[in-house]
Amino acid sequence: MASFLKPKSNSWKSKKEPELPLYYKDKLQPDANVIQNVLRTPRKKKMLIKLFVASMAIYLVLWFYSLLPEKNMTDAELWNNRKLKVKEVFLESWHDYSNHGWGKDVYKPRSQTGKNMGPSPLGWIIVDSLDTLMLMDCKDELDEAKSWVKYELSYDFDYQVNTFETTIRMLGGLLSAHYLSEDDLYLEKATGLAKSLLGAFESKTGIPYSSVNLKTGKGVRSHTDGGASSTAEAATLQLEFKYLAKLTGETMYWDAVERVMKVLDDNHPKGGLVPIFVNPATGHYQGNLIRLGSRGDSYYEYLLKQYLQTGESIYLEMYLETFDGIKKRSNLSRS
Incomplete structure (x- = not known):
């Protein structure tokens, strides 16, 4: 068995649960008997099929048009455009948290309420998001998070x-x-x-x-x-x-x-x-x-x-x- 040795500094290759419920169980489930009664009626059955086909057609049209702006983009422009979309979604979630649950360890987006896992906040959401804020170049949001870490975070x-x-x-x-x-x-x-x-x-x-x-x-x-x-x-x-x-x-x-x-x-x-x-x-x-x-x-x-x-x-x-x-x-x- 090889020995466990501390490598010299130049051996380094590079510098380098809390539960969040999704409320699936809270969703109302349709009564099976009601569904069966609807499907037994030919007229209603045809109507449901038509609605399904129409909804799929609308979805495909919208999906096709969503791709048009990217059609004439270079690879670099396409990549940048998609990065921005990811950033927009992230910031939407981040701003919801910062407006309604700032500093809390656990956040419930549906009820817009939060709580701490202990007597004081442990920074679970803010600290865990610092590198993401930096990588996405969210300067204002990072300044706010850094301020919280500096003045509020204590273990x-x-x-x-x-x-x-x-x-x-x-x-x-x-x-x-x-x-x-x-x-x-x-x-x-x-x-x-x-x-x-x-x-x-x-x-x-x-x-x-x-x-x-x-x-x-x-x-x-x-x-x-x-x-x-x-x-x-x-x-x-x-x-x-x-x-x-x-x-x-x-x-x-x-x-x-x-x-x-x-x-x-x-x-x-x-x-x-x-x-x-x-x-x-x-x-x-x-x-x-x-x-x-x-x-x-x-x-x-x-x-x-x-x-x-x-x-x-x-x-x-x-x-x-x-x-x-x-x-x-x-x-x-x-x-």
Whole structure:
């Protein structure tokens, strides 16, 4: 097995749930008997067919005319035109949120109401959108969001958050914003958050607990699954913490997440395929359930991403081993 080594700075290749209900169940469903009675009447049946054909014809005409403005465009003009349409849709949603739910972590567009996930806002929507605002060049909206991050965003309160979600969305969001803007405000906020999150790694083995208290920095084991952590979640924290280590020069961020990967690899998973739960107390996988879906998926995905980020050959070896294991299992299942 290859060793886990810290690469030199020049080995870096580049600089680089809360539920949102859709209310499908709230929609009224037509009575089946009514539909059947309508279809039994020949005259009404013909009328329904005519209405359907007419509506399709109108749709096709409108669709055809919507394409006409793009007909004589160059490739560059066409691409720019479509980018602007995407931006318009994004801003429509953003302005609805900013007008009716500004600062809230969860927003319901139909009722135009919002709420926070804890006693104070955690910045779930605003921080998670910073890089999008930058990429789409939404200057006014970005100024407003940046002001909120500067004056309102704080993680200094007694509340438990999910280690994984807070890392990939909040820490990742702040680091992405810093990468694109080189504004130290986002790095300062990211560093403060990361220090609180480090408490999640203070288990006997270094396998992170599923949750952490932001004020005390104390990790909290899962209340379900026998206290086990999700394998995918434990192995999907590395990119953010390693990048933060590069930016700040603080090795504690690197060491915490690198240790996780060594503990996982020391289990010597057969064919590189891993169970979806790992116990923070023992460092061993818990149970035998293996899948490429939830709780397992990003473990495999981030092996390759870590290699591309840091150049550590161990992750390429692990990725290739899992790739071969998946292929062999797939061939067995077909035979």
